[in-house]
Amino acid sequence: MALNTTGIPPLQFTALDDITAQYNKVRATFRSGRTRDVEYRKQQIRRLYWAIVDNAKLIELALNKDMGKSNFEANISEIDWCKQECLDAVDNLDKWIKDEGIPHMPLQFLAMKPRIRNEPLGVILNIGAYNFPFQLNVTPLVGAIAAGNTFVLKPSEISPHSAMVLKKIMDEALDPDCYVCFNGGIDETKHILEHKFDKIVFTGGKRTGTIIAQKAAETLTPVLLELGGQNPAFITRKGDLKIAARRLMWQKCLNAGQVCLSHNYALVERCVLNKFIEEVKKQYAEMMPQGAKASPDFSRIVNQGHFNRIKKMLDNSRGKIVMGGSMDETDFFIEPTVVLVDDINDSMVVEESFGPIWSIVPFDTLDEAINIANQVDPTPLALFAFGSDAETEKVINSVTSGGATINDGFFHAMLNPSPIGGIGSSGTGNYHGYFSFKAFSHQRSIAKVPTWADKLLRVRYMPYSASELKRHHRISEKKPNFDRNGQLVKGLKYWFAVLLSLGSKNAASFALRWGVLIALAVTLGLKRNSLGL
Numbered sequence: 032m033a034l035n036t037t038g039i040p041p042l043q044f045t046a047l048d049d050i051t052a053q054y055n056k057v058r059a060t061f062r063s064g065r066t067r068d069v070e071y072r073k074q075q076i077r078r079l080y081w082a083i084v085d086n087a088k089l090i091e092l093a094l095n096k097d098m099g100k101s102n103f104e105a106n107i108s109e110i111d112w113c114k115q116e117c118l119d120a121v122d123n124l125d126k127w128i129k130d131e132g133i134p135h136m137p138l139q140f141l142a143m144k145p146r147i148r149n150e151p152l153g154v155i156l157n158i159g160a161y162n163f164p165f166q167l168n169v170t171p172l173v174g175a176i177a178a179g180n181t182f183v184l185k186p187s188e189i190s191p192h193s194a195m196v197l198k199k200i201m202d203e204a205l206d207p208d209c210y211v212c213f214n215g216g217i218d219e220t221k222h223i224l225e226h227k228f229d230k231i232v233f234t235g236g237k238r239t240g241t242i243i244a245q246k247a248a249e250t251l252t253p254v255l256l257e258l259g260g261q262n263p264a265f266i267t268r269k270g271d272l273k274i275a276a277r278r279l280m281w282q283k284c285l286n287a288g289q290v291c292l293s294h295n296y297a298l299v300e301r302c303v304l305n306k307f308i309e310e311v312k313k314q315y316a317e318m319m320p321q322g323a324k325a326s327p328d329f330s331r332i333v334n335q336g337h338f339n340r341i342k343k344m345l346d347n348s349r350g351k352i353v354m355g356g357s358m359d360e361t362d363f364f365i366e367p368t369v370v371l372v373d374d375i376n377d378s379m380v381v382e383e384s385f386g387p388i389w390s391i392v393p394f395d396t397l398d399e400a401i402n403i404a405n406q407v408d409p410t411p412l413a414l415f416a417f418g419s420d421a422e423t424e425k426v427i428n429s430v431t432s433g434g435a436t437i438n439d440g441f442f443h444a445m446l447n448p449s450p451i452g453g454i455g456s457s458g459t460g461n462y463h464g465y466f467s468f469k470a471f472s473h474q475r476s477i478a479k480v481p482t483w484a485d486k487l488l489r490v491r492y493m494p495y496s497a498s499e500l501k502r503h504h505r506i507s508e509k510k511p512n513f514d515r516n517g518q519l520v521k522g523l524k525y526w527f528a529v530l531l532s533l534g535s536k537n538a539a540s541f542a543l544r545w546g547v548l549i550a551l552a553v554t555l556g557l558k559r560n561s562l563g564l
């Protein structure tokens with residue numbers, strides 16, 4: 032790739048004919064079996080690792096040009112992340128690739144060597160979002176390579192510098208017969224989608240996600256959808272208000288809140304409302320003493336369209352701005368802004384912010400807060416709870432979400448090996464580390480039936496024999512331990528288990544009780560010995 036004075040050339044769309052030709056090439060290479068070789072996969076991921084390291088400065092530059100992302104954030108949330116994904120895959124692939132046993136297999140079938148083999152799916156298409164262009168595109172790429180697939184990447188055109196650097200990295204580091212990057216807008220993406228893929232990964236908005244899922248359904252292509260949502264935060268009077276304010280502010284300042292996982296609104300117990308708002312202001316002042324506009328750490332909104340969308344959401348609100356509120360359209364700056372609302376139909380609640388603005392909704396009882404969250408978005412991507420253990424447990428059990436963190440922002444998704452994914456309308460499927468490997472593999476069930484076992488299998492052959500069936504049932508039929516009312520039947524087996532476990536309910540009390548019993552027996556034995564009995 033030729034570099035101009037800024038270091039990165041303007042976004043160049045891939046020609047439609049070229050897309051088809053390169054698609055045919057990666058399809059043919061997959062059929063050739065080249066990507067089945069595990070050493071080959073590891074070598075490709077190692078090359079990718081070094082390409083990320085060697086292009087780190089260019090990645091920083093691209094992210095800065097696309098959305099004013101600071102070098103610090105470019106490193107912790109994109110470069111370091113991608114490097115870690117590569118290393119995790121290379122270090123663990125030999126373990127991941129091994130055939131897996133099948134849990135709870137009845138003893139009599141073990142001779143059939145039942146197992147699961149993770150096999151590559153074929154050609155994977157990844158359509159990426161703009162906000163974390165490296166993390167959100169390289170992570171699926173690593174998983175797809177690790178699982179033995181070929182891969183087509185279509186980065187978001189609204190992070191054009193990042194899209195060009197991603198193409199450079201892939202072109203320079205990876206086997207071009209297997210892994211390709213197509214750049215383009217809607218027309219190019221539509222053309223790509225005319226080709227048959229074995230799985231489509233889409234990260235982006237719900238509206239586009241619906242279009243992609245509909246298109247994929249035409250050819251029964253499975254999808255992994257990473258979408259957005261209205262993520263709630265819960266703060267009760269028993270929570271640490273300072274910690275809640277600090278950590279929530281952090282995730283709304285990271286990438287100027289353009290994070291699918293950040294909170295859209297915070298439900299705050301009314302009796303601590305003013306204190307919490309004061310804490311939020313204090314934390315903002317501490318993190319950005321000269322304000323966000325002057326802070327070298329604060330990103331800009333990616334383009335005019337997203338700037339207008341966020342501004343409109345704020346303009347349409349009937350709530351009261353309690354912090355921030357300033358903007359500068361000339362460089363797409365929007366200040367971290369908090370709006371106090373008392374109507375859950377307010378634009379600040381019902382729309383996805385995907386920016387540095389968020390709302391606070393007061394509540395009087397935790398049940399009320401839970402009802403509000405379930406009304407606003409019953410299946411958000413993430414959820415955050417600050418309160419006592421009992422309260423946070425209640426929140427987690429009463430409001431579902433793709434993932435959840437107690438006492439922090441999206442920590443559950445900051446851990447490379449943890450799976451990330453939505454539920455319901457916030458997404459389908461999950462990935463990261465081993466979970467990417469699984470997402471891009473077919474779990475193929477395999478059995479090998481010994482030829483010598485034919486006599487044992489007599490029961491299944493014609494002419495069917497009632498006596499053979501009776502014998503078969505006698506040997507292998509499992510008996511239920513419950514009655515017709517669904518009640519547990521405390522038969523011989525139950526009482527034997529109680530006796531053996533000494534009535535313990537878990538492994539720790541089992542060990543303790545047996546330990547005490549053995550100690551007692553030993554002490555008694557010693558005593559008898561010393562008495563010469």
Ligand SMILES: NC(=O)c1ccc[n+]([C@@H]2O[C@H](COP(=O)([O-])OP(=O)(O)OC[C@H]3O[C@@H](n4cnc5c(N)ncnc54)[C@H](O)[C@@H]3O)[C@@H](O)[C@H]2O)c1
Binds near residue numbers: 163220235236
């Ligand atoms: N769950 C996650 O991991 C995750 C991560 C980042 C962003 N998001 C969500 O993504 C949204 C913001 O990102 P965005 O603006 O890049 O999303 P978007 O839906 O506008 O675009 C995503 C991708 O889809 C392509 N695209 C857009 N319109 C298309 C069409 N009509 N046909 C085919 N392809 C099309 C774009 O080129 C881009 O590559 C937010 O809703 C956010 O919550 C989710």
Ligand SMILES: CC1=C(/C=C/C(C)=C/C=C/C(C)=C/C=C/C=C(C)/C=C/C=C(C)/C=C/C=C(\C)C=O)C(C)(C)CCC1
Binds near residue numbers: 162289291292
């Ligand atoms: C806490 C303990 C310790 C210390 C721990 C330390 C020092 C942790 C440092 C953590 C840092 C610097 C983390 C920063 C990470 C930022 C990340 C990974 C950002 C990720 C962004 C993501 C995933 C965005 C995703 C966006 C999506 C999906 C959509 O838009 C010890 C070790 C000192 C002791 C124990 C306790």
